Amino acid sequence: MSILLNICGAFLVSVQHFPDPTLQKIYKQEYGCSFEIQPASPDEKLPIHRTREIHVFFPSQSTWWPLYSYDQINSASFNRMLENGIKPGIIIPSTVNWAYYRTLKSAVQRGAVPVLEYRLEDPDYFSSEATLATAFGLRPVAAYVPDGWDANLLIQPKGTYLIQHTRGIGQLPLPAREIKFNQLTLYATTTKDHLIVGKQIILNPADTIPLHNIQAPEFGLSWRFNGIDFKSDYERIHTTPAGYGLLIVSFVLLPMDLILNTRYPSILSTLGSSISWVSLLLGIGLFVLLSISIIRKVRKNGTD
Structure with a gap:
């Protein structure tokens, strides 16, 4: 009611x-x-x-920024932005895998800004996804919340969150402003590209939208994974030596996602909670050395 x-x-x-x-x-x-x-x-x-x-x-100076979903990467609107020197946002879906990694990576190399999807029903999974995306080379600098506003977002570390106004359920949208609240920077996100009032993020704008008054949001995203703090800004990732080691391990273990057909960050979390990252790195090193030794022995025997 x-x-x-x-x-x-x-x-x-x-x-x-x-x-x-x-x-x-x-x-x-x-x-x-x-x-x-x-x-x-x-x-x-x-x-x-x-x-x-x-x-x-509540009128104010109207500025906006384009944000695109994965299925819009090859759209005329997305290409038009890049051709005009505009760096739009591209949403990294909540589960990254090899099926669309190359497409996302190509879009980022062309100038798109990676924004990681945040699902309210599984907030703890967000940090592992952010770690994995960073290891992929898709380091997120903001988060997109498709489920709309939720007060539980306040438990997240400092960062920029683009909050989608969900229609059909009578939800009150966020004010069309750059909102600084606690450690968060919030922006209202909408699909109504013909009604730009205040500062808003426009999801998948039409390819006929006028290209003026475009202003990127404040970029920055923090998360904590396995006791390690990460901070991503527009320039680089900031973390501890253990954090950099974790990113290397994340990339090395990527094939396990394909072999075991499971959610990769879950594998990473399980490994991280059972043994130390130092032990894991040493184990990988020994495995590589053993493989090289076996290959050399096989080649040597094959020539005799």
Whole structure:
């Protein structure tokens, strides 16, 4: 059952749930707004506005940035951005594998900015995906949240999160601003490329959208995996020597994803929790030396 929400005492929207305390604080911070539940009277017709129109009531300088899903890499819109010197975002799906690694890598080499998908139902998996993507050469500098706003995002380390406004469930969108809240930098993401008011991220914009007022968001993403801290900015990855060793191990063990047909970061987590990374590196080194020794012996015997 939906409720009528009176925003700033100025207009009404229909939502499924009253905004959580954190979202209320964000609206207060960005729009100076407070919410009230508006009782619906059967005798009067109240004008109800769509949630995506909220931004119109709080105008500001309009800037936007294009973000594309994996299936749009070869689209005319994506190519148009790159041809005009614009570096759009490209979403790395929540499970990276060899099937589309080359395509994503090619897009990043052409100038696209890697953005890692964040799933609310499995937040702990995000850090392992970020580690794996970095080992792939797809180091993410922001996270895309397709499931919309959730207060549980506040448990994540410092970083930039692009929050999709999910339609059809009466969810209140984030303000169309660059939002600094706790350690997070938040941006509202929408598919409505004809309604750009304030600062927004546009997902898969049409190839006819005017190329002006484009401004990239603040880039930066942090995560913690197996007790090791990682910080990715636009320039490079920042971590400890153990973190760099972990990235090397991640790349070396990639074939296990294909052989065992399982979620690769799960393998990495299991290995990391059972033995130290130093032991793992030594084991890999010994395995390589043993393989070389066997190959040499076989070649030598083959020539006799």
